């Protein structure tokens with residue numbers, strides 16, 4: 001059974017959905033809290049987690065009267081900000097404390113809004129504890145989808161990533177066997193139209209200026225290299241069971257068409273709307289209902305033309321590398337993700353150039369001996385080893 005073939009009846013919820021927000025201080029986390037603020041009659045924030053941003057964590061805990069918080073970074077366990085937690089709020093420290101939030105009896109739904117491989121354990125723990133998962137942490141789906149997705153009952157993992165939310169919305173009520181292909185839309189990023197010569201000289205500040213979305217720094221740089229689209233091809237492959245070569249990237253510069261599904265009979269369904277992540281976040285929390293939104297609506301009669309185009313996979317080699325990793329499968333997506341996390345961070349820190357990201361990912365993948373995915377412990381080892389290899393390939397370019 002696919003994750004979207006959900007025949008469950010739409011009975012109203014007996015009480016507000018009790019939500020844990022992991023990564024509450026980030027872009028998705030803060031927008032999740034905004035949705036919870038707008039729908040306080042239907043959503044109750046009971047648990048919050050961050051890595052180091054204790055100020056934001058404590059402030060959210062006070063606002064929402066959260067009962068539990070966790071700080072992943074032990075170095076921030078004594079931050080003065082934590083003295084401002086509401087009385088009775090339990091504080092946990094360390095990565096295990098973040099994962100423990102997913103096990104609490106008083107949590108119905110976990111929003112995994114952590115960035116990177118670090119979000120992997122929380123996704124598994126939430127599914128094992130039979131929580132609904134609103135899933136933004138695409139890296140862990142890419143790396144561990146072989147193990148994670150088989151644990152998902154229909155309607156229990158709702159994607160937050162805008163394209164995957166769009167595809168999910170197009171697929172609800174459909175049969176997996178009727179899908180011909182997926183059209184995964186892509187803004188093209190800030191460097192759309194540039195060739196390799198120009199790309200060699202772009203800076204992190206240039207890469208962080210996304211044309212249509214305001215997001216955290218890691219995903220914004222991934223959008224500029226098109227690695228974000230590569231990760232999303234693999235994410236869609238894992239979530240919807242569609243072969244890699246039936247997932248077609250479609251440049252849609254305005255980010256209005258969030259993705260499309262083409263069916264056997266030639267019909268195409270698209271989900272379109274504002275470029276506002278609060279909409280897919282809210283859908284993941286309201287599913288199978290739809291609620292009013294405070295997000296500004298699009299005046300479609302005055303909207304400029306919606307255009308489609310093709311991605312330049314030669315200039316932006318990360319997309320082709322991701323497809324290669326997806327076709328090979330096993331632990332190769334884990335290797336690719338680890339190298340990308342290392343190189344993306346180095347580029348943001350000014351320690352390498354833009355094209356070095358692609359080079360380091362290619363070289364690290366070239367060293368890998370992919371295996372079948374067997375366990376999270378194995379993936380943790382592959383991730384750690386691949387980071388070492390990637391750091392080695394970066395050495396030559398330290399500035």
Ligand SMILES: NC(=O)C1=CN([C@@H]2O[C@H](COP(=O)(O)OP(=O)(O)OC[C@H]3O[C@@H](n4cnc5c(N)ncnc54)[C@H](OP(=O)(O)O)[C@@H]3O)[C@@H](O)[C@H]2O)C=CC1
Nearest residue numbers: 023025026027028051052053072114115118136137215216
């Ligand atoms: N932003 C967006 O619009 C979109 C994001 N996504 C995906 O959502 C995820 C989050 O992205 P985004 O919100 O942009 O990222 P941000 O960098 O803005 O936020 C990341 C969050 O994760 C927390 N975090 C990082 N490491 C850990 C850790 N080890 N343990 C606990 N918490 C941790 C951070 O805490 P702290 O602040 O303390 O560091 C922060 O709250 C990513 O996987 C991204 O690809 C998908 C689609 C759109």
Ligand SMILES: CC(=O)[C@@H](O)[C@H](O)COP(=O)(O)O
Nearest residue numbers: 161162186187188189223228
């Ligand atoms: C909002 C969202 O879902 C991002 O993942 C978005 O897709 C980034 O834009 P790109 O299409 O430029 O990667």
Ligand SMILES: [Mn+2]
Nearest residue numbers: 161162163232
């Ligand atoms: Mn996306």
